[in-house]
Amino acid sequence: DTGVSQNPRHKITKRGQNVTFRCDPISEHNRLYWYRQTLGQGPEFLTYFQNEAQLEKSRLLSDRFSAERPKGSFSTLEIQRTEQGDSAMYLCASSLRTGNDGYTFGSGTRLTVV
């Protein structure tokens, strides 16, 4: 297992377009998390899954954002009608059920909305 994989690494899109990011977690990890990181800030929680169930969503996750983890393995994060304020690094992480011994993060997808 090569860790948490995120694709694409970079995405440039025009305002108003839809984008979708993919995260492949470590295979034995049943928790998966999405965070957003803007320049000069720490990561902010967006949502997390335990297996295929989405258990918590941040109020940062507006109606334009949707995340899925259909079979409890990989996850997708879709942003509809992108806005310039959506430009950020989107980080995915996974952990075992307890999560207390920390997450494993992917390298992130950097989104630039022009």
Place this chain on the structure above:
Amino acid sequence: GEDVEQSLFLSVREGDSSVINCTYTDSSSTYLYWYKQEPGAGLQLLTYIFSNMDMKQDQRLTVLLNKKDKHLSLRIADTQTGDSAIYFCAEIPTSGTYKYIFGTGTRLKVLA
């Protein structure tokens, strides 16, 4: 509210010790973490400490926890140029959630 505070910058000379400080808000947090982020990369878990511990040492890293003051520190001994990165502390508040609250990060610059 939930807020984790860190100083923004720290500059040290190679071979010196670095101490990165963090103040967290939830006195009931059971686990506290330190992550490292290199440019353009995700976050790498360095170490974590359980709240019933005062200190944890792991090779060049020493974590000190002062629960009374809600203060966490990370000491890096014999700092190397490869330690230059942004360091984040994080807590999991005991509000029935498993999300991290991250600090804003401390940018460590190691001068040769």
